[in-house]
Amino acid sequence: MNNLLKEELNVINVGLKRFAADIRSQERKVTSVDWKPVAGGRKDVIEALDKVELIRDKIDAANREVIARIKASKPMLVDIDLAINCIPKMKFNTILHAGPPIEWKNMCGPMRGAIIGAVLFENLAKDEKEVVKLIESGKIEFAPCHEFGAVGPMAGVLSPSMPVHIVKDVTNNTYAYCSVNEGIGKVLRFGAYSEEVLDRLRYFQVEFMPVLKKALALTEGIDIKVITAQALQMGDECHNRNKAATSLLYRQLSLLILKAEKDKEKAMRALSIIAGNDHYFLNISMPACRIMLAAGQNVKYSTILTVMARNGVEFGIKVSGMGSDSWFDYDSNYIQGLYFPGYSEEDANRDIGDSAITETMGIGGFAMGGAPAIVQFVGGTTDDAIATSKRMYSICTDVNPSYAIPALNFKGCPMGIDMIKVIESGTLPVINTGIAHKKAGIGQIGAGIVNPPIECFYKALLSYVDKYNI
Amino acid sequence: MSKKIIEIRKNSYSDSVTLMSLSADIKKTEGIIEAVISIATAMNKELLEKVGLSNDAVKECSENDLVIAFECEDVVERTDIVTLIDEKLKGSDEEQSEQQVSYKTIKNAKQNNKDANMTVISVPGEYAAREAMIALKLGMNVMLFSDNVTIEDERRLKEYAHENELMVMGPDCGTAYINETALCFANKIKNGTIGIVGASGTGMQEIMVLIYKYGAGISNAIGVGGRDLTEHIGGIMLIDGLRMLQADTRTKTIVIVSKVPVESVHKHIMKVIEDEISKPVVICYTTDKIMENQKNAVFAVSLKDAAEKAVAIDNDMGIAIQEEVYKSKKTVSSKYIRGLYCGGTLCSEAYYYVRNRFENVHSNVSRYSEEQLEDVFTSQGHTLLDLGDDIFTNGRPHPMIDPIVRLDRILEESRKKETGVILLDFELGYGSHDDPVGATIDTIREAISQAASINNDIKFVAYVCGTDADYQNKKEQEKYLREAGCIVAKSNIDAVKEACRLI
Numbered sequence: 001m002n003n004l005l006k007e008e009l010n011v012i013n014v015g016l017k018r019f020a021a022d023i024r025s026q027e028r029k030v031t032s033v034d035w036k037p038v039a040g041g042r043k044d045v046i047e048a049l050d051k052v053e054l055i056r057d058k059i060d061a062a063n064r065e066v067i068a069r070i071k072a073s074k075p076m077l078v079d080i081d082l083a084i085n086c087i088p089k090m091k092f093n094t095i096l097h098a099g100p101p102i103e104w105k106n107m108c109g110p111m112r113g114a115i116i117g118a119v120l121f122e123n124l125a126k127d128e129k130e131v132v133k134l135i136e137s138g139k140i141e142f143a144p145c146h147e148f149g150a151v152g153p154m155a156g157v158l159s160p161s162m163p164v165h166i167v168k169d170v171t172n173n174t175y176a177y178c179s180v181n182e183g184i185g186k187v188l189r190f191g192a193y194s195e196e197v198l199d200r201l202r203y204f205q206v207e208f209m210p211v212l213k214k215a216l217a218l219t220e221g222i223d224i225k226v227i228t229a230q231a232l233q234m235g236d237e238c239h240n241r242n243k244a245a246t247s248l249l250y251r252q253l254s255l256l257i258l259k260a261e262k263d264k265e266k267a268m269r270a271l272s273i274i275a276g277n278d279h280y281f282l283n284i285s286m287p288a289c290r291i292m293l294a295a296g297q298n299v300k301y302s303t304i305l306t307v308m309a310r311n312g313v314e315f316g317i318k319v320s321g322m323g324s325d326s327w328f329d330y331d332s333n334y335i336q337g338l339y340f341p342g343y344s345e346e347d348a349n350r351d352i353g354d355s356a357i358t359e360t361m362g363i364g365g366f367a368m369g370g371a372p373a374i375v376q377f378v379g380g381t382t383d384d385a386i387a388t389s390k391r392m393y394s395i396c397t398d399v400n401p402s403y404a405i406p407a408l409n410f411k412g413c414p415m416g417i418d419m420i421k422v423i424e425s426g427t428l429p430v431i432n433t434g435i436a437h438k439k440a441g442i443g444q445i446g447a448g449i450v451n452p453p454i455e456c457f458y459k460a461l462l463s464y465v466d467k468y469n470i
Numbered sequence: 471m472s473k474k475i476i477e478i479r480k481n482s483y484s485d486s487v488t489l490m491s492l493s494a495d496i497k498k499t500e501g502i503i504e505a506v507i508s509i510a511t512a513m514n515k516e517l518l519e520k521v522g523l524s525n526d527a528v529k530e531c532s533e534n535d536l537v538i539a540f541e542c543e544d545v546v547e548r549t550d551i552v553t554l555i556d557e558k559l560k561g562s563d564e565e566q567s568e569q570q571v572s573y574k575t576i577k578n579a580k581q582n583n584k585d586a587n588m589t590v591i592s593v594p595g596e597y598a599a600r601e602a603m604i605a606l607k608l609g610m611n612v613m614l615f616s617d618n619v620t621i622e623d624e625r626r627l628k629e630y631a632h633e634n635e636l637m638v639m640g641p642d643c644g645t646a647y648i649n650e651t652a653l654c655f656a657n658k659i660k661n662g663t664i665g666i667v668g669a670s671g672t673g674m675q676e677i678m679v680l681i682y683k684y685g686a687g688i689s690n691a692i693g694v695g696g697r698d699l700t701e702h703i704g705g706i707m708l709i710d711g712l713r714m715l716q717a718d719t720r721t722k723t724i725v726i727v728s729k730v731p732v733e734s735v736h737k738h739i740m741k742v743i744e745d746e747i748s749k750p751v752v753i754c755y756t757t758d759k760i761m762e763n764q765k766n767a768v769f770a771v772s773l774k775d776a777a778e779k780a781v782a783i784d785n786d787m788g789i790a791i792q793e794e795v796y797k798s799k800k801t802v803s804s805k806y807i808r809g810l811y812c813g814g815t816l817c818s819e820a821y822y823y824v825r826n827r828f829e830n831v832h833s834n835v836s837r838y839s840e841e842q843l844e845d846v847f848t849s850q851g852h853t854l855l856d857l858g859d860d861i862f863t864n865g866r867p868h869p870m871i872d873p874i875v876r877l878d879r880i881l882e883e884s885r886k887k888e889t890g891v892i893l894l895d896f897e898l899g900y901g902s903h904d905d906p907v908g909a910t911i912d913t914i915r916e917a918i919s920q921a922a923s924i925n926n927d928i929k930f931v932a933y934v935c936g937t938d939a940d941y942q943n944k945k946e947q948e949k950y951l952r953e954a955g956c957i958v959a960k961s962n963i964d965a966v967k968e969a970c971r972l973i
Contacts, residue, residue, distance in 0.1 A: 002635045002710065004611050005690050005718045007587050009651040012579045012610065014601055015592030019615070019654055022900040023590075028651050031583040033573050035593050038600070046600065053607075185513050338490040341506040342521045376491045394578050425574035446490075 039423055045458050048465045052420060055301065055470055059420070062301035066320050067398045067416050070361075073295040075176075075288035076221030078168045080212045082205070084160035087148050087177050091160070093124070096145040098156025098354045099311025100327040104135050104142065108312035108349050113191025113440020114155035115142075120193060121201050122159050128193075144327075146307055146318075149294075150177040151286045151354040154189035154436055155312065162201065163209035167224060167287040172295055176287035180204050183277045184444060189353075191440030203269075211270040214260035215253060222252055224288040225402060227281070232363065232403050232413070237371040238285040239355055239364030240432045240447060245281035250274050286354060289361035296416075297324045301468065304397060305417040308360045308429065308452055312352035312436070317456045319419055322464060330455035335435045337448015338376070349438040351450045356431045362400055362415035365430035365449065366392045370405035374432070382407070388430050389414070395421040395429065419457050419464075428452060471544045472503055476525055477552065482536035483509060484559060489536075492558050499554070501546035507555060510535045576601060580608045590653060591640075592616055598641065599623035606630055606638070614640030614695065615654050617860070621702050624695070628706045637714075638707055640695040644671030644870075644901070647678065647691035655870060657899035658939035662687020664780050665721035667711035669698045669728035672813030673756060673773055675897065675935055676962055677727060680777035682937045683960075686784055689720040696814075699731035699739075709742050716747050723784040724749050725776055729818065730757035743767050752779045756815055758822040772963040773819055802829050803973045805890025808883040809854035809966075810876050812869035812906075813935065816895050820966040821854040827970050828852050834859055849883060854893075870897045873906045877913045884917035884928060891929045891969040892917070895962065896951075898936025898944055907934070907947040914954050929972050930956040933965040 013020035014033040023030045039045035052059065084090050095118055097111055107115070116131045119140065125131040134140060145152045152158050164177040179189075182200055186192040216222075227248045234244035254271055261267040274280045293306045302320035309316050315332035318324060332351040339345070358364035368375060369389030372382045386407055393399070397416030404410040417429055428451035435446040489507050496505040506523055508514040510531030518524040523539035531537060538555055573579035580586055589605035591598055595618025602612045602619075606627065614627075619641035631638040639646055645668075646653040650661055657675060659682045666688065668674040674691050681688060692714065694707040708726070715721045724747065731739070743751055743766065751767040754776035761769040770776035807824060811817035814835065821833040825841065830851030832843045843850055846861055857869045857876055869875045873896070883889045894914075896906040903909060914930055921928040932951045936944045948958045957972075959965035 001717055002611070002637055002714055004587060004637060005649055005714055005720075007649065009588055009649050009653075010583065010586045011651075011653075012576055012583065012586045012589045012605070014576060014589060014605075015615070018901065019590050019592060023651065023653065026651055029583070029585075031573065031579045031586060033576055033579050035601075036574070037594070037597055041597075050600070338494055340490070341493060341504070341508070341517050341523075376488060394574065425578060427574050 048461045051470045058301045066296035066299045066302045066304045069295040073169045073292040074171045075224045078221040079166040096158040099309045100316030100329045102311045109440045110191030110436045111155040114157035117188045117193025118157045118159035151290045153355045154353040156354045169291040176291035178283045178287040181283040190443040211261045215256035237367040239358040241374045242281040289357045308356040309354045310351045328456045328460040330453040335448040335450040339446035343445035349436040359431045362413040365432040474541045477538040479536040501543040503541040505540040611637040617642040639693045643693040643695040645674045646693045655901035657937045660687035663722035665689045665715035666691040666725045670815040673727040673815030676773040677777045684781040686781045701732045705735045724751045725780045726753045730755040750783045756818040774961040774963045807852045807891045807969045809893035814856045816962045817856040823966045884921045894932045896934045898940040898942040907950045931969045932956045933959045
């Protein structure tokens with residue numbers, strides 16, 4: 001028998017707000033749902049949402065497995081080397097870029113600029129004109145970083161002779177790679193390729209890398225999870241704020257570099273690169289996130305995202321249960337944010353870069369509540385940032401006990417973005433990110449907040465239903 | 471003309487994001503053309519140069535120095551802007567707004583309120599069934615206010631609910647009173663021992679209101695939606711509701727209210743009453759069919775009759791003699807009753823009463839096709855109109871929420887010589903309009919004077935369905951109506967009878 005008449009009424013109200021207010025006025029508990037048509041009313045998506053519920057137990061089990069694997073993963077910074085020496089499948093004419101696959105002719109300004117710079121840096125051509133000719137002749141092979149185990153911020157361009165940080169998941173013996181962060185201003189990742197930019201890259205290749213390599217050789221590796229956890233308690237969210245993490249890394253590296261490098265000038269220059277760049281850690285945070293999420297890839301039935309990445313034109317996601325080869329992409333959005341003086345929305349490029357891997361891992365925009373120094377990205381107050389973080393729990397599978405946020409009473413960061421929850425709630429992941437100028441080489445013109453396009457999630461869900469034949 | 475102002479604050483480091491948003495704010499100030507407030511990093515110095523807000527002093531600045539630079543119209547006072555910037559730099563302690571996490575899905579709301587046992591759904595019909603199923607699967611009962619849910623979906627939901635010992639109240643269920651809580655459209659009443667299960671919103675309201683008036687109270691009122699007693703649904707929820715009231719220790723007497731069901735469903739209900747219900751049952755079908763009483767189940771001829779019988783039984787006074795309402799011969803009249811109803815069941819009750827008195831009676835709630843209106847926007851003979859019908863509410867609020875839908879029709883009827891009586895209902899209570907009479911009274915006055923101008927002495931008969939405890943103040947509402955010249959009845963059926971008498 002239904003016990004309803006014996007219980008105090010406790011209501012969830014979906015729809016007219018008036019009804020909730022009337023119930024509340026009778027001193028009964030009401031929880032309101034801020035309802036909108038599911039998936040904007042798209043029948044095919046709604047049908048797919050209903051279908052996946054038929055295998056709910058399998059999905060839950062698969063997602064638990066993914067979470068367990070991600071939690072077990074242990075990323076360590078173990079080495080630095082030239083991309084060609086360590087990234088499998090990398091060839092002399094391979095150039096990697098951020099986001100999902102894209103052809104040269106469709107690439108945005110900053111990515112083209114970065115690629116021109118990379119080809120010049122590799123000495124495969126003499127000038128810009130020759131570069132373009134070379135590319136158009138098809139002699140350069142492009143591929144997404146993610147398909148080579150790498151990640152790159154903004155344009156994310158990586159060529160064979162660039163040094164890359166090597167982050168190893170010591171639990172699974174797997175590797176992820178990311179370039180060295182160039183700092184701000186005129187930099188390759190925003191599409192600048194002036195002599196100054198290329199010189200810095202040459203310095204990284206010729207001098208910086210060997211110094212850091214010797215230093216890292218003195219250790220078993222530097223535990224990135226530990227640094228990230230500590231930095232999150234010091235006001236970083238490890239995407240747009242890396243001050244604390246860079247400092248913590250510096251504390252470990254400085255002694256190692258001084259010990260390893262006998263040439264004091266070289267040691268000083270290497271240290272000043274790290275000390276002088278608040279975002280040095282970003283290019284270690286990103287491969288660490290990548291390698292942890294890669295541990296959760298390819299789990300049958302799982303609906304958890306393992307990649308979010310943008311190439312400046314399209315936003316792509318990957319879902320564990322859909323295999324590591326399937327991208328689901330759609331036009332990437334423009335960023336809502338604050339612009340540097342002299343720039344406005346009209347100058348902005350679409351959202352770009354692999355750095356959304358941090359949000360996929362549940363930090364970055366998801367940990368905004370713990371990074372009060374940059375909360376103005378979200379539109380003002382610390383309260384807003386905390387609300388943003390709290391909202392992200394509703395689209396995630398679990399809480400990451402390793403990454404606790406003081407401002408959320410040491411609750412762990414949300415982890416395991418579930419595509420089903422995203423679609424059901426219409427709540428999109430929040431990514432905080434830099435804004436690139438749409439023209440190559442001008443650089444960063446602001447920073448702000450962006451969401452993935454919901455269509456990526458619709459595509460993924462529809463394919464999922466097809467793939468598992470439900 | 472404009473002027474450029476550049477100030478430097480040595481050793482005044484501020485966070486760059488703070489400064490960016492500050493610059494953006496200042497730029498929005500009237501008279502400001504460009505504003506850059508930033509720390510003098512190499513990059514920022516370059517930017518300042520680019521927008522023409524640099525000078526030698528700026529070039530000399532270090533990364534700990536703050537540059538305040540802006541270009542403004544000549545009329546702008548430098549100090550005003552600088553003071554504003556200084557204030558903003560200090561930061562504010564306002565805007566510590568309480569951020570509530572809002573729930574986007576029922577699942578999420580339930581996760582955060584595990585004791586929730588009822589979901590009230592009033593979203594557009596095409597989405598409602600899905601949300602209802604989600605709520606059911608989470609183990610909650612559902613009150614489905616939404617209409618336009620397909621009969622197939624209704625059946626699916628109710629079968630699932632039945633198998634899982636849950637209730638689906640609705641679709642198109644407007645009224646419930648569960649465990650001392652009024653849901654959606656319901657009046658403030660007293661708690662008591664009469665339990666109601668009904669497939670009719672205003673019918674339940676009318677009975678509850680009258681029971682309150684007679685000094686008795688309600689244990690629970692379970693709405694099941696207007697189609698529950700159709701052949702397709704088979705009264706699944708009405709029967710479950712009956713069983714719940716049978717088991718409910720507070721309920722002494724049970725009232726069933728509905729449109730007249732198909733014979734098979736009626737028989738099934740009577741069988742359940744005979745086999746499983748030991749409490750006395752009063753049944754009120756809004757119909758003109760004479761129903762046959764059986765052991766522990768008596769039929770009422772009107773909503774008022776149902777309330778009276780229930781109270782009498784509940785007070786152990788035995789049942790009053792059934793009023794013989796449907797016996798009189800039909801007569802023809804040249805003046806007509808025009809009933810303009812917000813409440814569907816009240817309209818239905820009026821229609822079946824009037825059609826037994828007069829020839830030429832039409833209504834959009836009639837189950838006889840020949841008595842349907844040819845065009846619902848034009849009255850025909852005696853017309854009893856349910857203005858809550860989809861055709862009237864399309865894109866507009868239901869007339870119980872906003873009686874404004876009815877105003878034009880009142881004026882239209884008053885312009886016709888054939889109109890003798892205009893019958894109106896006003897609903898009070900939770901969910902309803904804050905001042906339904908107030909929203910209508912000017913129109914009534916205008917209608918009366920309009921009719922007078924064509925020498926038609928029309929009468930307004932009104933009924934206010936509500937209790938003294940309702941927040942809209944029933945006494946005041948009735949007073950306004952009387953002041954405007956309306957006859958105010960004590961129940962819906964009394965209003966109808968009065969209208970018939972006046973013709």
